Amino acid sequence: MxxxxxxxxxxxxxxxxxxxxxxxxxxxxxxxxxxxxxxxxVLDSAVIIDILRLGTVGxxxxxxxxxxxxxNKSKYVALGDSYSSGFGVAPYFPGTHTDAGDNDCQRSTRxxxxxxxxxxxxxxxxxxxxxxVTKDFYSPRNSTWGExxxxxxxxxDTGLVTMSIGGNDAKFxxxxxxxxxxxxxxxxxxCYKDDKATTPIREAFERLNGKTSTPTEITPYxxxxxxxxxxxxxxxxVAVGYPRFYTASGSDRTFLPGGRCEGIKKVDQRWMVEKIDxxxxxxxxxxxxxxxxxxxxxxxxxxxELCSGGTEWICPLLSSGRIHPTPExxxxxxxxxxxxxxxxxxxxxxxxxxxxxxxxxVVGSGKQFISLVTGWPGSDVSLTLVSPSGRQIxxxxxAPDVSRVTGATTEHVEIMTPAPGTWTAELFSVDVAPxxxxxxxxVYQADPENQRPVGQIxxxxxxxxxxxxxxxxxxxxxxxxxxxxxxxxxxGDDVKQGVSITVPLTxxxxxxxxxxxxxxxxxxxxxxLAWVSADxxxxxxxxxxxxxxxxxxxxxxxxxxxxxxTTVGPKTIRVGQGxxxxxxxxxxxxxxxxxxxxxxxxxxxxxxxxxxxQSTQLCLSMTLSNGRAASSCDRIRAR
Numbered sequence: 001m002x003x004x005x006x007x008x009x010x011x012x013x014x015x016x017x018x019x020x021x022x023x024x025x026x027x028x029x030x031x032x033x034x035x036x037x038x039x040x041x042v043l044d045s046a047v048i049i050d051i052l053r054l055g056t057v058g059x060x061x062x063x064x065x066x067x068x069x070x071x072n073k074s075k076y077v078a079l080g081d082s083y084s085s086g087f088g089v090a091p092y093f094p095g096t097h098t099d100a101g102d103n104d105c106q107r108s109t110r111x112x113x114x115x116x117x118x119x120x121x122x123x124x125x126x127x128x129x130x131x132x133v134t135k136d137f138y139s140p141r142n143s144t145w146g147e148x149x150x151x152x153x154x155x156x157d158t159g160l161v162t163m164s165i166g167g168n169d170a171k172f173x174x175x176x177x178x179x180x181x182x183x184x185x186x187x188x189x190x191c192y193k194d195d196k197a198t199t200p201i202r203e204a205f206e207r208l209n210g211k212t213s214t215p216t217e218i219t220p221y222x223x224x225x226x227x228x229x230x231x232x233x234x235x236x237x238v239a240v241g242y243p244r245f246y247t248a249s250g251s252d253r254t255f256l257p258g259g260r261c262e263g264i265k266k267v268d269q270r271w272m273v274e275k276i277d278x279x280x281x282x283x284x285x286x287x288x289x290x291x292x293x294x295x296x297x298x299x300x301x302x303x304x305e306l307c308s309g310g311t312e313w314i315c316p317l318l319s320s321g322r323i324h325p326t327p328e329x330x331x332x333x334x335x336x337x338x339x340x341x342x343x344x345x346x347x348x349x350x351x352x353x354x355x356x357x358x359x360x361x362v363v364g365s366g367k368q369f370i371s372l373v374t375g376w377p378g379s380d381v382s383l384t385l386v387s388p389s390g391r392q393i394x395x396x397x398x399a400p401d402v403s404r405v406t407g408a409t410t411e412h413v414e415i416m417t418p419a420p421g422t423w424t425a426e427l428f429s430v431d432v433a434p435x436x437x438x439x440x441x442x443v444y445q446a447d448p449e450n451q452r453p454v455g456q457i458x459x460x461x462x463x464x465x466x467x468x469x470x471x472x473x474x475x476x477x478x479x480x481x482x483x484x485x486x487x488x489x490x491x492g493d494d495v496k497q498g499v500s501i502t503v504p505l506t507x508x509x510x511x512x513x514x515x516x517x518x519x520x521x522x523x524x525x526x527x528x529l530a531w532v533s534a535d536x537x538x539x540x541x542x543x544x545x546x547x548x549x550x551x552x553x554x555x556x557x558x559x560x561x562x563x564x565x566t567t568v569g570p571k572t573i574r575v576g577q578g579x580x581x582x583x584x585x586x587x588x589x590x591x592x593x594x595x596x597x598x599x600x601x602x603x604x605x606x607x608x609x610x611x612x613x614q615s616t617q618l619c620l621s622m623t624l625s626n627g628r629a630a631s632s633c634d635r636i637r638a639r
Contacts, residue, residue: 078113086111088321291373388421577610
């Protein structure tokens with residue numbers, strides 16, 4: 001600055017001359033100045049005002065300040081899939097159920113979106129559509145339905161956004177169909193062990209959680225939620241979880257074998273409950289990370305699942321709303337959304353021109369990352385973080401532990417492995433209107449992702465009982481808090497609890513034992529043991545085995561009405577502690593127990609069994625015709 005430019009001003013030569021302009025109306029006005037510092041955190045001591053002038057500008061809106069979008073807090077945009085559209089719950093909004101064209105989005109007047117709008121007095125812009133997947137947020141659901149990409153319905157002035165999405169990407173409908181297929185009736189078959197059911201869900205979950213790059217047709221939640229924020233930076237955004245179809249323990253009300261509810265066995269009901277909980281956990285983590293709230297409907301659905309014994313809020317399989325919420329279920333989801341809105345989660349500030357607003361929060365120890373998302377309606381508000389040690393992380397900070405994405409009206413900052421203690425977020429109005437800007441801030445602290453426990457079953461014969469033990473199960477980052485056993489037979493399911501269980505050693509029935517272990521953060525693992533009937537030394541109840549014999553020991557696999565023992569490949573059978581193979585060429589098919597069914601008798605070299613004089617049982621393992629592993633044991637007398 002030259003002396004002429006600074007005429008009449010005492011200028012220290014270091015602080016630049018600052019200028020500002022603001023529109024005023026005729027009349028008296030007060031001018032307020034705030035002294036602050038943006039750089040070295042040392043407050044300046046004085047401000048000198050000079051060359052105060054009044055005049056006119058060509059356009060107040062553009063020449064005095066950049067301007068900001070006026071947010072219509074009553075504008076509510078409801079997006080998502082069939083759980084948001086109200087699939088199966090008539091009546092529908094005109095033009096959304098093939099009543100005026102091809103559109104079959106099935107937007108119900110009794111879905112949770114209209115209920116939330118009514119409760120809050122909001123103007124609803126309803127675009128959820130049955131069958132929607134994540135890619136439908138970027139391209140139309142169907143070329144003949146007249147729908148646009150769901151994201152295109154979001155505008156800068158949107159006040160509220162809700163959405164449920166991901167269930168169709170995970171192919172839940174196909175999994176239900178496959179689980180109900182007739183071949184799953186047999187006790188050795190279950191959905192949770194069927195790759196046709198489990199693989200698509202696992203791959204979809206990993207992709208939705210941003211862990212993999214495939215399947216490419218699925219958009220990860222991180223990108224989708226971030227794009228919603230960019231479209232509606234000042235909206236309150238709520239990701240809505242999915243309700244459970246079944247009770248956690250499993251229920252039944254049909255004549256079908258296996259203890260079925262709507263065609264699903266109890267153990268598979270439990271698996272579906274766990275998959276829904278897992279998906280909801282993925283949604284919740286990504287929602288918090290990207291400036292969303294999360295509404296979990298399941299506490300309200302407790303006691304209202306299918307076959308629960310209470311009023312059911314999930315439509316039965318043969319209804320038009322198959323496995324979707326009833327009107328009462330939609331109200332329960334609406335209540336969950338309303339409760340989430342009441343609790344909130346965003347910090348709101350009015351940031352005045354050239355003002356710094358601070359917000360402090362405490363980060364706990366051992367956090368994987370913290371994520372902060374800001375939004376403002378126009379102009380620019382910068383976010384700086386100050387760590388407990390005083391480290392400043394601003395827009396120009398480049399470090400391995402820092403990631404930042406700055407948009408036109410949003411900013412998203414993440415710090416990996418943050419130091420525990422008090423952090424401070426500083427919001428500075430770079431260029432805003434004289435009246436200031438409402439700015440929103442969300443702070444999310446993430447624990448390290450939970451590692452699943454590992455379930456393991458050991459079995460032994462004690463007298464006339466089979467003892468199943470889960471004590472060798474383990475959790476890599478915590479402890480196991482519960483052990484649930486599902487005993488599946490051709491006639492039903494039995495559910496037991498405990499580290500170990502004892503069941504009668506009934507020779508007339510094959511069974512599958514499934515152990516579900518749950519850790520202290522709610523993650524589960526399924527381990528199973530298929531059990532078939534075997535008879536060592538057929539025709540003998542004592543089953544004496546001479547350990548020094550150079551001969552062979554016969555073992556019969558017994559067939560039942562639902563298990564054909566002759567379909568087991570002899571080459572898959574291993575016997576005893578030594579895992580001795582059987583003599584394939586000596587395997588014969590004969591009815592050894594007189595029940596009219598062919599059994600399979602195999603022979604194994606006695607010295608290869610690995611028995612001792614203390615041995616009281618002989619066990620064998622095999623692979624069934626459907627690829628499942630199976631085991632069996634019988635009592636012996638070693639001599």
